[in-house]
Amino acid sequence: MKTFIQLLSGILLLYATACGRNVVETYAPANDQEKAELDMEASRYEAASEKLLKVLSETPENYNARSLLAAAYAARAGITTLSLIKNATSLGSSGATGLRGYTTILPTATSDVLAFMELACDAMAKIPVEDRTTEMKLQYGLFFSSYAFLQIKYFLDNPTALASLSVNDALKLVETLAKASEAGGSSPLSKAAETLSTTLASTPGSNVDKVKAALGPSTPASGG
């Protein structure tokens, strides 16, 4: 009986030390993509990005991983598809109108936010058109339109930056809008990007002139 109790105590002690963790986890092969998905759910976007970059360095044609990497960058910019949809539903009832109105559902356009959104768009653009799933096409359109409106928000919030708009920055905005427009989509941001892209295309002058005309203080589009 004594041996019986000793054995039982030993088993219980061994069991208690595990504290609910998986005891063989360290021996299991690592699936970085799956772990990155879990990191994303836990809002560990930086860790997810690192794991996905590792996955992509080994399998560059893993487009699910690339699309998820784009989502990780966007999340680091404070933008998620879910938040965009949630906020878009409140857009109509908020009374906000014009370009300024659309930018209210986006985070403040800091240089970090813009940089991460640029990375997100770059990641999506690296997925060949023929390999994009329906979901990837949707995400592509949402990210490009969000990035375009973040740039617009930056210029609306910084009139001096708009006044000294460089050729490159103007080209970047025009191209971002064009890509958002190409992607189509039924979200308010996508539709607004499409309208603005068409407006810019029909406006005479250089890209700098077009952007200044569209975002300038005298235009009703920038009101809100």
Place this chain on the structure above:
Amino acid sequence: MNLADGPKTLPFPVLPENEQWKFFLQKFSFAIFVASLCVPFKTSADPIRKSAPLYENPFDLSAGGASLTRATQEGVFFSNPSLPALGKGFLRWIYGRTAIHFGADAIDLGREIYKKKTAGSLKVDSSMIESLLKTPIHVGNDTTLGFISAYGGLAIFETVRSDIEGRQFGSQGLPEVRTRAEAAAGLAAMASMPVGDILALGVSLKPAYAAETFENITLSDFSGSGAKQMLSDIKKNTQYGLGISASIGSTVQFRTQNFDLRFATTVDDLGQTKFSDPAVSPWKQTINAGIGIIPHTSRSAIHCAYDLRDIRRAYGEHWTRRSRVGCKLLLSSRLGFGAGYYQGWPSYGIVLNLTLLRLEAGSYTREFGSEAGTRGRRVYFLATGAEMP
């Protein structure tokens, strides 16, 4: 026979006549084990359950799921059909049992919703939808009815597992709802036979209807005609068919007054189980091996066991996913405690045997990731049943 002397005597033993028969049986069981490793099998797409048994008794799950050398009641039909031959008496059990399984996350969410409802603050808003999206829901049910004797048994059974999991980012970055369900219902028939004092052999047949569905619904599916498309996809991806699963098992038991040692090997889905609908993924043949040590008194016992399932890796799973280890403490056939590690995740449970009524409760963790330790989800179970021992 002294176990410690066993290995020394194996090559060319000189044994008394009564020991020669036992020695032959040991060789025979070893031969069955080796032969079972060589049974041919074919490969094809995998079912959701992979190397796990078709049905697992909840108390066995709470003891880590290591059931090859000792299974609880109806568990023997599915773990090792040779086990009934090792017990005492002719009629073992006539039983009926039902078990429910709930994921811990779903219980927490349900509790939160109930609290809000009673407080009058429940409203269906975006935060609630987000909570639902982030809360995995796991429910399951097992029902079985049958009898088991020393020479076999007959049972009817059904088992259902259903999972819904929302992911804010899914696998591509967009919100996604993953649904998967598996179910089986049918008959289980088993024959078992003792061969001498130490060996038992058994065979089981399980004609069953099996169904499973696996569908990932992404955000884009919710737009426009997405709802109809979603239902159509689930229907299209739900596969079901009739198949007959056959298993063979052998157990070798060495007994002393206070210590038993068991080795078991089984072959499940012998030759692979095909279904009437070829769209249903066949269940691949798996070969499983287990060891159990049982220190015991005349009334109580601790059964500690380790099972390694699918030792030929028909499903390609890493050993960490195919391992089950645990102990059952059984006190006077009235009370039992189980604890173990099911695929590395801790599990525990209790069983109370009140002569005719049997109650079981406990918890285990199911792995939903591709590898052990990736995405474990805690599940609680409650089982009740009537039995005539």
